[in-house]
Amino acid sequence: MSHSLETKTNLVTDNQQEKANSLSITNKCSNTLLKANPAGISTMIWLRDEEYLLYRAPYWGLTLDIANLNYRCYSCNKDGITEHNPYHLLGCNKRTAQFTQRHDHVKFLHTKAFQTIGCSARCEVLPFDAPYQMLKPDIDWIAPDSTRHLFDVSIIHPHSKTHLKDAASQPLKALFTAAHKKESKYKQASVNIKSSFHALVFDTYGNVAPQTQEFYIWLRAIARENMSLESADTLVNTLEYDTACAIARHNSRMLLQEDARQEMCFHSASSLHL
Numbered sequence: 001m002s003h004s005l006e007t008k009t010n011l012v013t014d015n016q017q018e019k020a021n022s023l024s025i026t027n028k029c030s031n032t033l034l035k036a037n038p039a040g041i042s043t044m045i046w047l048r049d050e051e052y053l054l055y056r057a058p059y060w061g062l063t064l065d066i067a068n069l070n071y072r073c074y075s076c077n078k079d080g081i082t083e084h085n086p087y088h089l090l091g092c093n094k095r096t097a098q099f100t101q102r103h104d105h106v107k108f109l110h111t112k113a114f115q116t117i118g119c120s121a122r123c124e125v126l127p128f129d130a131p132y133q134m135l136k137p138d139i140d141w142i143a144p145d146s147t148r149h150l151f152d153v154s155i156i157h158p159h160s161k162t163h164l165k166d167a168a169s170q171p172l173k174a175l176f177t178a179a180h181k182k183e184s185k186y187k188q189a190s191v192n193i194k195s196s197f198h199a200l201v202f203d204t205y206g207n208v209a210p211q212t213q214e215f216y217i218w219l220r221a222i223a224r225e226n227m228s229l230e231s232a233d234t235l236v237n238t239l240e241y242d243t244a245c246a247i248a249r250h251n252s253r254m255l256l257q258e259d260a261r262q263e264m265c266f267h268s269a270s271s272l273h274l
């Protein structure tokens with residue numbers, strides 16, 4: 001009895017997944033969903049109670065209804081994979097369609113906010129010449145003060161192989177590293193065309209990278225110069241809240257494996273017609 005307890009304690013202490021989880025759920029300063037007071041925020045997206053519960057379930061150690069009998073991931077078709085790692089469903093590398101939908105939703109929210117503040121904001125641009133012509137920032141924005149800003153959006157999963165070590169070491173370290181990598185990648189190319197680059201990096205918990213938090217402070221200042229104080233604050237608060245809600249909503253769908261199962265139904269229906 002005492003031996004099994006000790007073994008369990010060692011497992012928990014050494015478990016990087018648990019460490020990453022506990023460091024990620026305590027960042028109230030960087031997690032819009034945790035710190036937000038939805039009352040008073042005029043927002044496009046409302047998170048339903050069941051979506052919020054589903055989204056938080058693996059982080060709170062709840063099983064809810066996210067595990068099927070065989071603990072199967074319908075995307076990579078592996079049985080047993082979610083039993084000991086419920087986070088797999090948010091990071092399975094066979095879920096590229098869902099990752100793209102979530103990424104594009106967050107990109108759309110930011111593009112719309114930039115357009116509201118003023119001047120032009122475009123998506124999927126190719127602003128760089130050789131040797132950087134392969135770099136494709138997500139958004140290109142000319143701000144009202146005529147400065148040019150390029151953005152790339154990324155939503156990382158702290159429990160994935162790439163980020164787990166950082167995520168388990170210090171709060172926000174995985175986010176900081178991911179944003180820093182993007183900044184390094186785009187730095188010289190952006191300087192060459194007299195623009196600034198900003199990494200918009202979030203994690204699946206709704207935490208925001210320190211560099212992105214700094215950008216939001218600057219964005220609020222620019223918005224205040226070009227709109228009424230109240231409109232500017234509402235716009236930035238709404239952007240932060242809607243981004244967190246969008247990530248949570250897409251995550252809850254991924255945990256339910258809705259897309260993968262719909263695809264399976266579609267494929268089996270198609271095969272019936274052949």
Ligand SMILES: [Zn+2]
Pocket residue numbers: 073074075076077078081088092093094
């Ligand atoms: Zn999988």
